[in-house]
Amino acid sequence: MTNDHDGGHDGGHDHGHGHGHDHDDHTEPPSETALRVKALESLLVEKGLVERPALDTLVDAYETKVGPRNGAAVVARAWTDDEFRRRLLDDAPAAISSIGITAPKGEHLVAVANTPRVHNLVVCTLCSCYPWGMLGLPPAWYKSAPYRARAVRDPRGVLAEFGTHLADDVEVRVWDSTSEVRYLVVPMRPSGTHGWSAEELQELVTRNSMVGVEPARSPEVTS
Amino acid sequence: MTGETPDPDEAATDPRTPPSGSDVAAVDVDLDALPAIPRDEDGPVFAEPWQAEAFAMAVRLHEQGVFTWRRWAETLGEEIRAAQEAGDPDLGDTYYEHWVRALSRIVAEHGAVSGEELEARTDRWRRAYLATPHGHPVELSAADE
Numbered sequence: 157m158t159n160d161h162d163g164g165h166d167g168g169h170d171h172g173h174g175h176g177h178d179h180d181d182h183t184e185p186p187s188e189t190a191l192r193v194k195a196l197e198s199l200l201v202e203k204g205l206v207e208r209p210a211l212d213t214l215v216d217a218y219e220t221k222v223g224p225r226n227g228a229a230v231v232a233r234a235w236t237d238d239e240f241r242r243r244l245l246d247d248a249p250a251a252i253s254s255i256g257i258t259a260p261k262g263e264h265l266v267a268v269a270n271t272p273r274v275h276n277l278v279v280c281t282l283c284s285c286y287p288w289g290m291l292g293l294p295p296a297w298y299k300s301a302p303y304r305a306r307a308v309r310d311p312r313g314v315l316a317e318f319g320t321h322l323a324d325d326v327e328v329r330v331w332d333s334t335s336e337v338r339y340l341v342v343p344m345r346p347s348g349t350h351g352w353s354a355e356e357l358q359e360l361v362t363r364n365s366m367v368g369v370e371p372a373r374s375p376e377v378t379s
Numbered sequence: 380m381t382g383e384t385p386d387p388d389e390a391a392t393d394p395r396t397p398p399s400g401s402d403v404a405a406v407d408v409d410l411d412a413l414p415a416i417p418r419d420e421d422g423p424v425f426a427e428p429w430q431a432e433a434f435a436m437a438v439r440l441h442e443q444g445v446f447t448w449r450r451w452a453e454t455l456g457e458e459i460r461a462a463q464e465a466g467d468p469d470l471g472d473t474y475y476e477h478w479v480r481a482l483s484r485i486v487a488e489h490g491a492v493s494g495e496e497l498e499a500r501t502d503r504w505r506r507a508y509l510a511t512p513h514g515h516p517v518e519l520s521a522a523d524e
Contacts, residue, residue, distance in 0.1 A: 183517055185504070192501050195500035196492065205440060206435075300469060
């Protein structure tokens with residue numbers, strides 16, 4: 157695969173800004189990348205390939221509405237409803253849509269459950285595929301090369317860095333996401349939560365627990 | 380269930396089979412040579428507005444059928460590898476830089492926006508900024524004045 161993206165990337169755009177002249181007569185341009193994004197957006201809108209309102213809606217949804225809340229609702233439901241749990245592990249998209257959550261197009265989700273004997277960890281070694289529809293946008297560490305490389309090579313070491321120490325007899329399964337399959341970890345339900353409602357349990361389901369780097373929060377630590 | 384478009388490249392991979400397990404750790408790798416994983420709090424997911432815009436454009440173009448998500452993931456993966464080879468430590472903070480390069484390339488490959496068009500428009504926006512008095516909204520037409 158050839159990559160010639162660097163051709164033209166820094167190609168001679170070094171306009172001097174002439175410091176010393178009046179500051180009020182111009183606006184300092186943003187970074188090269190930000191300018192390029194403005195250029196792409198204005199061209200794509202002109203060509204009718206994207207629409208401003210659709211972009212705004214997407215950004216708003218991912219910044220404020222999705223977060224890890226969809227995933228937390230799904231996990232809490234699985235903790236309290238065995239039939240739902242069975243369906244979730246069997247056919248996650250169908251189970252999720254049955255409780256009124258719609259995953260983004262093209263995001264085929266597979267749910268994997270932690271048990272006392274098996275711990276699941278999710279990574280995307282290729283780029284940073286992530287179950288956006290369930291967890292919102294990925295944190296910086298998920299997108300970083302060290303995590304992407306080490307989650308596969310040394311999953312126990314990575315888990316230890318997150319403070320998750322597994323017994324030797326617990327099998328670690330590492331799931332490498334692809335453009336078409338994203339994984340959602342169903343963490344184990346914390347002890348001491350007998351009789352809790354799904355709404356209460358949701359608060360214990362963190363983003364990190366659904367990526368598999370940490371267990372769900374313990375009830376003592378919540379407040 | 381593995382996707383709508385069967386592709387010989389990915390045939391026979393059962394998504395339920397973990398591609399790697401704990402035994403992979405036995406591979407001889409100098410773990411100490413790898414840097415620590417950068418950590419964050421649950422802060423804002425987009426550090427700057429352009430990152431959100433770039434994210435939304437890729438998702439929207441995919442929704443509109445301009446490219447497949449597989450092609451997108453391949454393109455992004457290639458840009459990330461290219462950046463790493465060029466010396467980017469790739470700690471997550473440059474992720475949307477890779478994203479924008481991938482987006483620029485994929486729209487050119489699919490005939491939506493050519494490289495020349497994009498260069499010209501980027502330059503025009505730069506000139507628009509420089510021609511707009513500070514504190515005024517920047518309009519593209521300012522570049523032509």
